[in-house]
Amino acid sequence: xxxxxxxxxxxxxxxxxxxxxxxxxxxxxxxxxxxxxxxxxxxxxxxxxxxxxxxxxxxxxxxxxxxxxxxxxxxxxxxxxxxxxxxxxxxxxxxxxxxxxxxxxxxxxxxxxxxxxxxxxxxxxxxxxxx
Numbered sequence: 001x002x003x004x005x006x007x008x009x010x011x012x013x014x015x016x017x018x019x020x021x022x023x024x025x026x027x028x029x030x031x032x033x034x035x036x037x038x039x040x041x042x043x044x045x046x047x048x049x050x051x052x053x054x055x056x057x058x059x060x061x062x063x064x065x066x067x068x069x070x071x072x073x074x075x076x077x078x079x080x081x082x083x084x085x086x087x088x089x090x091x092x093x094x095x096x097x098x099x100x101x102x103x104x105x106x107x108x109x110x111x112x113x114x115x116x117x118x119x120x121x122x123x124x125x126x127x128x129x130x131x
Contacts, residue, residue: 001125002109003046003063004035005118011049014062022067022098028090035117036069036093044100046122052112055120059105063125067096101125 008029017023027033031052039045048061071093078086102125109119 001044001063001123002119002121003044004039005052005055005120006032006035006045006047007050007052007055007112007118008032009047009049014047014049017047017062017064017097017099018102020099022096024094024096026092026094028092030091030114031112031118033071033091033093034115036066036095037071038117039066039069041066041068046103046105046120047097048105052118055105055108055112055118057105057107061103061105061122063100063103063122064097065100067098069093069095 043066050059074090076088103122105120107121
């Protein structure tokens with residue numbers, strides 16, 4: 001199953017998602033914002049605590065479903081002593097995620113690049129629901 005990857009995620013965030021309750025996460029790293037800009041609600045993505053550049057076959061993580069995603073730009077202007085102006089912009093992505101399954105990477109599809117999302121091939125999760 002080929003998935004877009006969200007990498008460098010805190011292990012505490014991954015553990016919180018594993019509990020099963022959907023959570024909203026704000027991501028600010030450029031490669032993760034770019035990855036989320038290319039997905040829509042309902043998409044399945046792979047999340048791992050491994051850095052984008054270090055991902056290899058056999059790394060573990062989780063599959064999550066995107067429930068919602070929004071990308072915003074924050075513009076900050078700082079004035080110091082009335083004449084020194086510093087402008088900054090910060091792009092971030094907020095997404096609501098729902099845990100699906102644990103999984104492992106079986107192959108990398110493309111290398112880590114700043115301008116496109118990282119894709120990996122993961123072991124297809126098998127999920128059973130009683131009902």
